[in-house]
Amino acid sequence: MAEPIRVVVTGAAGQIAYSLIYQLAKGDVFGPNQPLYLHLLDIPPMMGVLEGVVMEITDCALPLVKGVVPTADLSVAFKDADAAFMVGSMPRKQGMERKDLLSANVKIFKEQGQALDKYAKKNVKVLVVGNPANTNALMCSKYAPSIPRENFSAMTRLDHNRAQASLAQKLGVGVDKVRNVIIWGNHSSTQFPDASHATVELNGTSKSVVEAINDNAFLQDEFVKTVQTRGAAVIAARKMSSAMSAAKAAGDHMRDLWFGTAPGHFVSMAVISDGSYSVPKDIMFSFPVTIKPGGSYTIVQGLKIDDFSRKMLDITAKELLEERNDALELCSD
Ligand SMILES: NC(=O)c1ccc[n+]([C@@H]2O[C@H](COP(=O)([O-])OP(=O)(O)OC[C@H]3O[C@@H](n4cnc5c(N)ncnc54)[C@H](O)[C@@H]3O)[C@@H](O)[C@H]2O)c1
Numbered sequence: 001m002a003e004p005i006r007v008v009v010t011g012a013a014g015q016i017a018y019s020l021i022y023q024l025a026k027g028d029v030f031g032p033n034q035p036l037y038l039h040l041l042d043i044p045p046m047m048g049v050l051e052g053v054v055m056e057i058t059d060c061a062l063p064l065v066k067g068v069v070p071t072a073d074l075s076v077a078f079k080d081a082d083a084a085f086m087v088g089s090m091p092r093k094q095g096m097e098r099k100d101l102l103s104a105n106v107k108i109f110k111e112q113g114q115a116l117d118k119y120a121k122k123n124v125k126v127l128v129v130g131n132p133a134n135t136n137a138l139m140c141s142k143y144a145p146s147i148p149r150e151n152f153s154a155m156t157r158l159d160h161n162r163a164q165a166s167l168a169q170k171l172g173v174g175v176d177k178v179r180n181v182i183i184w185g186n187h188s189s190t191q192f193p194d195a196s197h198a199t200v201e202l203n204g205t206s207k208s209v210v211e212a213i214n215d216n217a218f219l220q221d222e223f224v225k226t227v228q229t230r231g232a233a234v235i236a237a238r239k240m241s242s243a244m245s246a247a248k249a250a251g252d253h254m255r256d257l258w259f260g261t262a263p264g265h266f267v268s269m270a271v272i273s274d275g276s277y278s279v280p281k282d283i284m285f286s287f288p289v290t291i292k293p294g295g296s297y298t299i300v301q302g303l304k305i306d307d308f309s310r311k312m313l314d315i316t317a318k319e320l321l322e323e324r325n326d327a328l329e330l331c332s333d
């Protein structure tokens with residue numbers, strides 16, 4: 001058996017964490033041979049609820065769990081962390097604009113970035129889930145200057161999974177037959193879900209999704225809007241934001257960072273922009289990436305960007321630049 005790793009989940013008493021922790025504890029993310037300590041952070045008023053979560057983890061009787069550390073203390077939570085799921089923050093409720101979330105949440109990520117910088121391992125993998133995820137990840141990384149910026153990413157995997165599932169439904173095939181959809185940009189309604197490089201396996205042969213669907217109007221309109229507004233649709237239906245699917249996506253994202261992507265597959269992940277595809281530098285922008293085991297990723301290069309795609313990439317980049325400015329102002333005191 002390998003040495004145990006230390007995995008932090010923030011917002012551990014919340015609804016995403018409730019699904020995520022079980023996946024971690026049973027080996028779905030770091031593998032069936034990787035023991036772990038779960039460091040569970042929440043705020044002081046939630047310590048009672050968190051105690052209940054700890055009881056349930058114990059009662060699951062899962063052998064990979066070597067210990068559970070419930071805490072409201074950042075120095076305890078992030079101590080020697082190997083991986084961190086940054087979930088803790090307020091979700092959007094009906095009637096709230098996503099922009100309201102920036103002022104509510106961004107300072108949490110400044111403070112927790114500082115704690116990661118001080119207490120976590122320097123090779124820690126940090127996945128930001130809490131919204132607005134891209135800009136929170138940018139601020140988290142900014143306040144953790146001793147940790148490489150490439151170790152921080154924000155989650156657009158839920159949008160990626162939604163896009164893949166939506167295309168599979170349209171094509172009447174299983175989700176595993178569709179690959180290489182792309183989410184560009186922000187985890188918000190300006191994101192660009194792009195099917196133009198995706199492929200589908202039909203009768204054992206790989207075919208372009210554009211050719212298989214043969215309906216550009218659908219791909220540039222209904223498909224894009226459905227994926228862009230899926231989170232809002234879930235909130236309207238559940239009166240709470242997505243949780244089971246968000247936890248599944250967080251597990252998928254971290255598993256790919258840990259073990260790498262399969263040959264010929266790429267996934268969407270918001271990472272620090274290096275200017276690829278003429279996206280402004282120094283925003284956390286979702287790109288198609290391939291990943292080597294251990295988390296070193298490469299932004300997929302050379303994809304053709306047509307006029308429609310260019311317009312969509314520019315819209316979402318503009319929103320991220322605005323969010324960055326707002327966040328810098330909010331964090332400046
Ligand atoms: N990136 C994505 O695809 C995606 C998808 C779904 C939800 N989200 C976001 O994830 C976040 C969490 O959603 P949820 O449904 O689990 O919310 P929730 O309200 O059920 O749980 C959030 C938890 O975070 C805790 N928390 C608040 N401030 C904290 C702090 N400073 N430190 C530690 N913990 C803190 C709360 O006490 C609560 O227990 C929200 O911001 C939501 O919008 C992102």
Ligand SMILES: O=C(O)CC[C@H](O)C(=O)O
Nearest residue numbers: 092131230231232241242
């Ligand atoms: O607040 C939103 O609009 C979305 C919530 C969540 O990030 C999701 O994508 O389900």
